Amino acid sequence: MSIRDKVIAIIAEQALLEPADVTDSSTLESLGIDSLGLVESIFAIEEAFDISVPFNANEPSAGDFDISSVASIIAGIETLISQRT
Amino acid sequence: MNRVVITGAGTINALGHSVPDTLAAMREGRCGIGPLEFRDVERLSIRIGGQVRGFEPQEQFNRQQLSLYDRFTQFTLIAAKQAIDQAGIEFSDELAARAGVVLGTAGGGVSTWDDNYRSVYEDGKNRVHPFVVPRLMNNAAASHVSMEYNLKGPSFTVSTACASSNHAMAQAFAMVRSGLAPVMVTGGSESMLCFGGVKAWEGLRVMSRDACRPFSLGRNGMVQGEGAGIFVFEEYEHARARGAEPLCEVAGFSMSSDAADIVMPSKQGAARAISGALRDGRIAPEDVGYINAHGTGTNANDKTECAAVADVFGAHADQLMISSTKSMHGHLIGGTGAVELLACIMALRDGVIAPTIGYEEPDPECALDVVPNQAREAKVSVVLSNAFAFGGLNAVLALRKV
Numbered sequence A: 001m002s003i004r005d006k007v008i009a010i011i012a013e014q015a016l017l018e019p020a021d022v023t024d025s026s027t028l029e030s031l032g033i034d035s036l037g038l039v040e041s042i043f044a045i046e047e048a049f050d051i052s053v054p055f056n057a058n059e060p061s062a063g064d065f066d067i068s069s070v071a072s073i074i075a076g077i078e079t080l081i082s083q084r085t
Numbered sequence B: 001m002n003r004v005v006i007t008g009a010g011t012i013n014a015l016g017h018s019v020p021d022t023l024a025a026m027r028e029g030r031c032g033i034g035p036l037e038f039r040d041v042e043r044l045s046i047r048i049g050g051q052v053r054g055f056e057p058q059e060q061f062n063r064q065q066l067s068l069y070d071r072f073t074q075f076t077l078i079a080a081k082q083a084i085d086q087a088g089i090e091f092s093d094e095l096a097a098r099a100g101v102v103l104g105t106a107g108g109g110v111s112t113w114d115d116n117y118r119s120v121y122e123d124g125k126n127r128v129h130p131f132v133v134p135r136l137m138n139n140a141a142a143s144h145v146s147m148e149y150n151l152k153g154p155s156f157t158v159s160t161a162c163a164s165s166n167h168a169m170a171q172a173f174a175m176v177r178s179g180l181a182p183v184m185v186t187g188g189s190e191s192m193l194c195f196g197g198v199k200a201w202e203g204l205r206v207m208s209r210d211a212c213r214p215f216s217l218g219r220n221g222m223v224q225g226e227g228a229g230i231f232v233f234e235e236y237e238h239a240r241a242r243g244a245e246p247l248c249e250v251a252g253f254s255m256s257s258d259a260a261d262i263v264m265p266s267k268q269g270a271a272r273a274i275s276g277a278l279r280d281g282r283i284a285p286e287d288v289g290y291i292n293a294h295g296t297g298t299n300a301n302d303k304t305e306c307a308a309v310a311d312v313f314g315a316h317a318d319q320l321m322i323s324s325t326k327s328m329h330g331h332l333i334g335g336t337g338a339v340e341l342l343a344c345i346m347a348l349r350d351g352v353i354a355p356t357i358g359y360e361e362p363d364p365e366c367a368l369d370v371v372p373n374q375a376r377e378a379k380v381s382v383v384l385s386n387a388f389a390f391g392g393l394n395a396v397l398a399l400r401k402v
Helices: A003-015 A035-049 A070-084 B019-027 B062-068 B071-087 B093-096 B110-122 B130-135 B140-147 B161-178 B197-206 B236-241 B265-281 B299-318 B333-350
Strands: B005-011 B099-106 B156-158 B183-190 B227-235 B248-257 B288-292 B319-322 B384-391 B393-402
Touching: A003 A035, A003 A070, A035 A070, A035 B062, A035 B197, A035 B236, A070 B099, B005 B019, B005 B071, B005 B161, B005 B236, B019 B333, B062 B197, B071 B140, B071 B161, B071 B183, B071 B227, B071 B393, B099 B110, B099 B140, B099 B161, B110 B197, B110 B299, B130 B140, B140 B156, B161 B183, B161 B227, B161 B248, B161 B265, B161 B333, B161 B393, B183 B333, B227 B236, B227 B333, B248 B265, B265 B384, B265 B393, B288 B299, B299 B384, B333 B384
Parallel strands: B099 B156, B099 B183, B288 B319, B288 B384
Antiparallel strands: B005 B227, B005 B248, B183 B227, B248 B393, B384 B393
């Protein structure tokens, strides 16, 4: 499974949707994922890829990790994975 | 001051997953204590407990709920649903704004602590699930009850070890009696039956390896249980106006502190709590027909409790019945008073006194009628429920037939 598919699967599970319903332009808000759902998704992503996502719920827009859309989340994770190796 | 009645009761514990099942087990003198089953139990020297069996959380809650509910919260929500369904009450508008929930627990989400300590210490993981804190906090159960039933009034959790539930229910009673709230959901829950929870108790060397035999000669300690008991406390006229059928009346309470020792019980502290509850409920000592004892099955508690009862009641101590249902469901620690209140309700409503099972031989230091081994039919109109906690914090409730 590609990074992209894996991330989408995690987000879809959190949103109780089919992966096909999660698109690049979807936002967490449009998928109905609230703040608790967000931290749970990030936890699942960290577990799945063995990375540490620099996300602070107090400042969601601060830092390099962009959560504004599914595409930006995937891009951020790809960057973190490339930095890991 | 308002009169306060109980209009709903719910439970899940080692004797049953409902009030009728639990009371049937108490009537039969059935023992819910057995071999513990969980990870690493073979590393414990204490391997028995009153575990809730046949309980599948996945059948009761969805995945999202399960990620937030520790076992003590799961127990609470199951018992709360039964109680609120029985009361037939819905919380909306003004009632919702004033009604609240006060619950007792000693440890809160013990298995959440346990699982996650294991994960970071033993398994060497450096990341834990984001909901560890909201799962384990002692007020999680009370908060989830408030969210589930729209209770927006005074809500909090009381933690006084083995007296937590009695302190919580005393507080809820005081709130309804004073008019602060027309209805309160109250009781308590505990779920410490996991490796770390039992290991900690094992360290204190007060646990029995074979059975909980309160008041019996040869008793050798307490046995832990788990579960929850939840009640709806309601102002009498409020209940009457909506045609609710009261299970019994809450007549009085007392709280006292020994201010003496962190673990050893005190006869004076216990006696002050018992006599205080009588005074508070304007109850003549000779009207008390039954006491649900704290009766832990430790040497120290049982003789101290009997001495306190003898001091308060004088000659009447030989006329009343006193039993410890911990012999059947184990010691639910912070949830114990709540499950034991069910035995009090059974005594008042059904005229059945729950027995002290596992009783082998009379102990001269516990020379009261402890209803050994077999339930008994008896008409009683006033009963007490004792709870005497580690730390010397005592809370006694008095209940009366409506």
